[in-house]
Amino acid sequence: MSWVIFAIVFWAMGYWANYKLANGAHSQSRLVKLAVPVIFGVTIIAVWEGLVRGLNVPHVILPPPSSIAERFASSLDILWVDFVQTFVKGALSGYLIGCGSAFIIAVLIDRSPFLQRGLLPVGNFIAALPIVGTAPILVMWFGFDWQSKAAVVVAMVFFPMLVNTVQGLAATDKMQRDLMATYSASYWQSLFKLRLPAAMPAVFNGLKIATTLALIGAIVAEFFGSPIKGMGFRISTEVGKLGLDMVWAEISVAALAGSAFYGVVAIIEKGVTFWHPSQRG
């Protein structure tokens, strides 16, 4: 019972603190903007811990955060092996191949307005389809190891990346292109000096969308068969063994890896597209 009271009191305190901060005089300062979501997150975790302990929720339904953290710390080696298998080998290689080939193909088809008009609607259409469904087929083709996961990732990131790059390459306006023409710039000069730099905001938009898709693809593909390591494999087997603390530890790794991956791409974007209005604010 005392745990439940602890949870309620902690919730009230967290809410009060956030209310004061959000409606206080310094609500626009960076520190407060950072502190409020952190307090919210800590409150959620504390309430979770308190309620799970206080109401005696069985660990096979929802383990408390403390035991997840314990499990996380005690099985770092397994988590690392899974991380390398799923993220570095599966997701990252597929991401590089998929985004790279989509980028190159987008630059190629950009020379032909006919292909552009044809590929854009088709690419948009395919990008909205449930591509994860190709996972069983690709696992059958490329075997159980990371190659099949990379293939699923390639299939998932290719079209969003293609569509974004093609749209980005069309982002220059007529005046700018005319200016390049008055400089008598060749196709390649105007591509590298004008159109590729102007395409970068859209390209990075595609790259950022693809980070999440890559991780999802790599993890879900492992549900269809995997060597005895990998985040998706561990999640599906530990769920079967009702080792939910391990599942949650694995999910935290996925969450950390996902946000870090996105963060790295966002930092690179900041460096490359420093001139764009959305980065200056």
Next chain:
Amino acid sequence: MRSILPILAVVSAIVLLWYGAAVSMNSKWAQDQAKRADVELSFSELVADTWSQERPRLPAPHQVVSELWKSTGEMALKGRAFSKRSLIFHGWITLSATMLGFVIGTGAGILLAVGIVHYRVMDMSVMPWAIASQTIPILAIAPMIIVVLNSIGVQGLVPKAIISAYLSFFPVVVGMVKGLRSPSMDQLDLLRTYSAGVNATFWKLRLPSSMPYLFTSLKIGMAASLVGAIVGELPTGAIRGLGARMLTGSYYGQTIQIWSALFAAAILAAVLVGIIGLIERSTLKRMGMSQ
């Protein structure tokens, strides 16, 4: 309409590539069979064989289409549209989970967005997490939700719908917050000069001007819901639904079955997103917001 020709060209190029790939991927099996039977295959025989194998590595498009027709239209004509061998039945199972999850997820998402727009505390504490959650592969939680709910006795439609709901939830929150904030300062000031309250501002300004954003996020949410329902059918050894068809197909090497289930899912997604698109077009037209 001038883009119909290019689209057709691209689609037929894809189909051609597909037929070519079917030849090269299935030829090994055909050659092995021929060697065992001690016959020499001519090129045309080889091509014919690779396009009509029973368990090809890559089924040819017409095989997938005929399997699709066999398991939908033909069954319906025989009056057995809802027998367990029909894709209409499996599609319906997946569709019902998708729709339930979509309604829950978008409903909750819109409500949270309304809260975020009106209360600073909620905005500052929840919004960063909603944005961060977009970078997290939340689909990984799917097997756990299925098994945990199963262990407390909830099975069938609801667990899949929950997965669909949380997948569609966050995109809708982020999109709707953007939409409800889209009125300009001038417009908000004008309503203040009318001494309009929070309520009137919401119904007469914020909600109408959020419509384009609403439909965009509904489309994303719908596609995400369908993916959620399909993935939700994978880990439990479910025997019904499009995801289950893919899984059993991959167990028994029935490639044509996997491909037809995949195409059924794709068609379902296209139809659902298309319906939202139609509603979007007519709504925005009547509101005078379409270009």
